[in-house]
Amino acid sequence: xxxxxxxxxxxxxxxxxxxxxxxxxxxxxxxxxxxxxxxxxxxxxxxxxxxxxxxxxxxxxxxxxxxxxxxxxxxxxxxxxxxxxxxxxxxxxxxxxxxxxxxxxxxxxxxxxxxxxxxxxxxxxxxxxxxxxxxxxxxxxxxxxxxxxxxxxxxxxxxxxxxxxxxxxxxxxxxxxxxxxxxxxxxxxxxxxxxxxxxxxxxxxxxxxxxxxxxxxxxxxxxxxx
Amino acid sequence: xxxxxxxxxxxxxxxxxxxxxxxxxxxxxxxxxxxxxxxxxxxxxxxxxxxxxxxxxxxxxxxxxxxxxxxxxxxxxxxxxxxxxxxxxxxxxxxxxxxxxxxxxxxxxxxxxxxxxxxxxxxxxxxxxxxxxxxxxxxxxxxxxxxxxxxxxxxxxxxxxxxxxxxxxxxxxxxxxxxxxxxxxxxxxxxxxxxxxxxxxxxxxxxxxxxxxxxxxxxxxxxxxxxxxxxxxxxxxxxxxxxxxxxxxxxxxxxxxxxxxxxxxxxxxxxxxxxxxxxxxxxxxxxxxxxxxxxxxxxxxxxxxxxxxxxxxxxxxxxxxxxxxxxxxxxxxxxxxxxxxxxxxxxxxxxxxxxxxxxxxxxxxxxxxxxxxxxxxxxxxxxxxxx
Numbered sequence: 283x284x285x286x287x288x289x290x291x292x293x294x295x296x297x298x299x300x301x302x303x304x305x306x307x308x309x310x311x312x313x314x315x316x317x318x319x320x321x322x323x324x325x326x327x328x329x330x331x332x333x334x335x336x337x338x339x340x341x342x343x344x345x346x347x348x349x350x351x352x353x354x355x356x357x358x359x360x361x362x363x364x365x366x367x368x369x370x371x372x373x374x375x376x377x378x379x380x381x382x383x384x385x386x387x388x389x390x391x392x393x394x395x396x397x398x399x400x401x402x403x404x405x406x407x408x409x410x411x412x413x414x415x416x417x418x419x420x421x422x423x424x425x426x427x428x429x430x431x432x433x434x435x436x437x438x439x440x441x442x443x444x445x446x447x448x449x450x451x452x453x454x455x456x457x458x459x460x461x462x463x464x465x466x467x468x469x470x471x472x473x474x475x476x477x478x479x480x481x482x483x484x485x486x487x488x489x490x491x492x493x494x495x496x497x498x499x500x501x502x503x504x505x506x507x508x
Numbered sequence: 509x510x511x512x513x514x515x516x517x518x519x520x521x522x523x524x525x526x527x528x529x530x531x532x533x534x535x536x537x538x539x540x541x542x543x544x545x546x547x548x549x550x551x552x553x554x555x556x557x558x559x560x561x562x563x564x565x566x567x568x569x570x571x572x573x574x575x576x577x578x579x580x581x582x583x584x585x586x587x588x589x590x591x592x593x594x595x596x597x598x599x600x601x602x603x604x605x606x607x608x609x610x611x612x613x614x615x616x617x618x619x620x621x622x623x624x625x626x627x628x629x630x631x632x633x634x635x636x637x638x639x640x641x642x643x644x645x646x647x648x649x650x651x652x653x654x655x656x657x658x659x660x661x662x663x664x665x666x667x668x669x670x671x672x673x674x675x676x677x678x679x680x681x682x683x684x685x686x687x688x689x690x691x692x693x694x695x696x697x698x699x700x701x702x703x704x705x706x707x708x709x710x711x712x713x714x715x716x717x718x719x720x721x722x723x724x725x726x727x728x729x730x731x732x733x734x735x736x737x738x739x740x741x742x743x744x745x746x747x748x749x750x751x752x753x754x755x756x757x758x759x760x761x762x763x764x765x766x767x768x769x770x771x772x773x774x775x776x777x778x779x780x781x782x783x784x785x786x787x788x789x790x791x792x793x794x795x796x797x798x799x800x801x802x803x804x805x806x807x808x809x810x811x812x813x814x815x816x817x818x819x820x821x822x823x824x825x826x827x828x829x830x831x832x833x834x835x836x837x838x839x840x841x842x843x844x845x846x847x848x849x850x851x852x853x854x855x856x857x858x859x860x861x862x863x864x865x866x867x868x869x870x871x872x873x874x875x876x877x878x879x880x881x882x883x884x885x886x887x888x889x890x891x892x893x894x895x
Contacts (some may be wrong), residue, residue, distance in 0.1 A: 342809065342890045363813050370811020377893070381806045385520055386513075394812040442810065 288354060289450050289482045290316040290339055295348035297334050297505075308334045310505040311348065316364035317451075321476050321483045323493040326502035328334040333454065335502065336486045340373055340452050341365040349392045353449060370398050374443030374481075380435040382427040382442075388414065399446070417471060424460040433464035440471065444479070451476075453485045457492055469495050516825040518831075520561075521796075526794035528834030531785025532872060536833050536865040539778030540840025543784045543861040545847040550767045552853040557756040560693055562726040565734060568752040569742065570719040577746045578717045581706065591737040593730035598624035599721035600695075602711045605675035606701055609659055616655055618674050620709025620716065628724050629694055636668045636683030639705045647708055649685035652699040672702060675712060679704060693756050695720065716810060731755050752882055782868060786876035793825050793880035797887075804884055805892030818885040825877025826870055833869025837862040837864070 285346045308331045313340045316322050316441040337343035338350055341357060350357045353372060360368065369375075374395075375498040380480045392410040414420040416438040419430075427435050436456060442453055453472065457465035467490060483498060493499045518525045551864070571577040601620035607615055620860075626638055633657075639648050649672060651659075659667045672679045679702065688698040709716050725734055741752050741830040790803050804817055812820075841862065848855040 335891050340809070342893065363815075366808065366811055366813040366816075369809060377807050381802070381809070381893070383803055383806060385516060395805070398807075398811040398813070398816060446811075 286317040286319065288315050288351070289320075290484070291349075291351040292335070292338075293349040293351070295326065295335060295338065295340065295345045295350055296342070297331070298346045309345070310507050312502075312505070312507055314500055314507060316484060318482055319480045321473070321497045322485070323499045324484060324486045324487060324502060325490070325493045325499050327488055329408035330502045332486050332488075332502045332503040333461040336452055336454050336484070339450075339484065340375060341369050362437055370395055371446055372449045372450040374446065374451045376436070376439050376443050376451065376453035376456045380427070380432070380439045380459070382435055382438055384427055387424050387426060388419060388430070388438050391438055392429065392445055395442060395446045409445055410441065413444055416439070417441050432460050436460060436468055437471070440468075440475070444475065444481075448481070450482045450484065453483070454484060455487055457487070459487060465489075465492070510819055510823040511827065512553055513728070514820065514827050517824055518828055524792060525828060526790050528829055529785075529835070531788040532782060532832035532837040532869050533785070533839065534835025535778055535781030535785045536869050537839040537843060538781060539774060540837050540861045540865045541843035542774045542845035542846065543859055544841065544856075545642050545851075545853070546767060546770055546774070547858050547861075548844065548848045548856040549851070550763055551856045552762055553763060554562035555758060557693055560628070560687075560725075562756045562760075563728045563730070564628065564693060564755060565723045565731060565755045566693070566695070566720065567723065567738065568720050569749050571746075577748045578719070579742065579745055579880060581718060583719050583745055586716060587738065587741055590741060591734060592728050593734040593737070594723050595726050596624045596628060596724040596807070598628050599706065599718045600625050600726075601706055601709045601716050601718055602696075603674065603709055603716050603848060605712050607672055607674045609670070609672050610662060612662070614655065614658065614672075616652075616700050616702050617728070618698050618704060618709070618712070619696065621703050622706050624724075628722050631688065631698060631827050632686040634684045634686045636681070639703060642880045646705065647677055647679045648682045648705065649679035650685060650703040651681055652697075652701045653687040654686050654699040655702060656684045674702065674704075677712060693759070704780055728757065731757065739795070784870050785830070786872040789825060789829055789873065790876040791881060793821060793877055794883070797821065797880050797884040800884075801892045803886060804887050806888045808887075808889035809893060814885040817887075818881045821881035821884050822874065822877045825881065826873035829869045829873030829877075830866070833866040836869065837865050838866065
């Protein structure tokens with residue numbers, strides 16, 4: 283068995299928010315490691331701080347104290363442009379409410395991350411169509427998100443998250459806006475993709491069914507790991 | 509990529525985009541229309557001067573004071589031989605007497621002229637003959653086209669041979685002039701003039717004197733020496749007379765500097781219009797940034813850098829104002845065509861106003877788009893995506 287590198291390392295991460303003159307501590311010293319090719323669920327009730335964990339992992343937010351290492355590098359050293367580049371190349375996001383751009387077609391939405399790499403249009407189109415075909419939404423390439431069902435939109439978002447061939451996929455309540463059948467099918471797809479492409483997959487959820495389909499669960503409550 | 513998406517975005521809110529660029533459009537259109545029109549007008553005026561040639565010099569010798577000093581016809585005519593550089597010299601008189609035809613007063617000017625006057629002002633006859641020095645003190649006259657037209661309106665088909673009364677004198681019409689297109693250098697509207705032999709004009713009243721003469725110079729370069737020599741000559745003959753000289757070139761240069769001032773004024777007004785237009789565009793873009801916070805957040809999440817977001821909004825604003833600029837230029841040119849057509853100036857196309865108008869509209873987009881674009885680029889993705 284090959285040695286698995288650490289993709290994510292949280293070392294006593296503390297996150298405080300200021301709310302007026304009060305300071306709220308959302309994460310109270312969280313430490314954990316997620317290794318390459320793991321499929322991990324971060325579970326906890328709402329307000330537990332799991333979304334903050336996701337935002338820090340996704341380089342959308344910074345820890346107040348403690349250290350976060352992404353792919354072995356201390357994230358606090360990155361400037362905004364480096365963070366954008368890492369989000370683009372190393373991370374793929376899947377959001378609860380899909381976050382597709384309403385004015386763009388399915389194809390344009392899926393290709394968007396590659397456009398920020400200034401790849402040729404023909405290459406973007408080819409790779410987007412391949413991935414859309416893989417997740418089963420190739421027939422919606424020229425449709426706008428409003429013309430798609432929730433399940434279809436989330437599949438588009440999965441294709442978008444995979445298009446830059448990232449090391450880590452972060453899914454924030456990916457099934458939160460879907461009915462149970464569609465949820466089950468989406469989770470099956472994520473599992474397949476995880477195994478097929480050997481991607482590290484972190485799913486933030488409060489749904490225990492989703493948690494159970496992962497290899498490991500990190501439980502969060504009141505800003506602390508259980 | 510940016511241009512295509514920006515165009516998509518602009519087109520998705522057509523009405524708002526149109527309203528946003530309206531200020532820029534109107535600003536550019538008015539500047540382009542006014543500058544082209546005023547330049548066409550100047551061009552037209554210059555062409556008018558050039559019709560008669562630019563080697564002319566008009567001299568006013570209207571005397572003042574009790575005895576009203578003046579020069580005699582002969583003294584003036586002799587200057588042609590005394591001063592080199594003068595090809596022709598045409599003294600003329602004006603009489604303030606009331607002219608009438610068949611008892612109906614006419615709104616005309618009676619000018620006492622010579623054959624040189626006809627040559628210099630390029631007067632052409634439609635029929636009949638011109639009055640000549642052979643007519644001496646005969647009461648013959650040549651009438652302008654409008655005078656002839658008015659006479660025909662009273663039922664006279666052939667004005668030649670008819671008699672026109674000026675004060676107590678009767679003049680017989682011997683010629684009718686072609687419509688005179690006019691020159692800004694011509695002292696009167698010849699279409700409404702009655703031309704009589706200069707010697708006859710002196711008989712109309714003792715107040716009729718030579719107060720002006722026009723010189724046709726051998727070349728433009730002679731203007732300064734001829735002016736000096738003429739001034740000197742007049743001072744010799746009538747020391748109290750203060751001659752006043754004017755040449756087409758002086759008027760042209762006056763017009764050119766006036767045009768410069770006018771263009772600057774128009775530019776200033778246009779600048780204010782564009783400033784207001786730019787603020788309008790900035791407003792719309794700020795609204796757009798606020799409305800598209802989620803889009804910005806999503807783009808940032810999938811890897812857009814601040815510079816990408818900045819460029820996206822900037823390109824959108826520039827396309828918006830640039831499009832307004834193009835529409836403004838087109839509208840401005842059409843307006844200029846309408847204005848010049850209505851004013852009979854003849855449309856002259858100038859490249860500068862459209863080029864400057866378009867360039868300025870792009871610069872306005874760049875300038876007023878920067879703040880909203882920067883605001884968008886500085887948004888924090890986490891703030892926007894938190895729902």
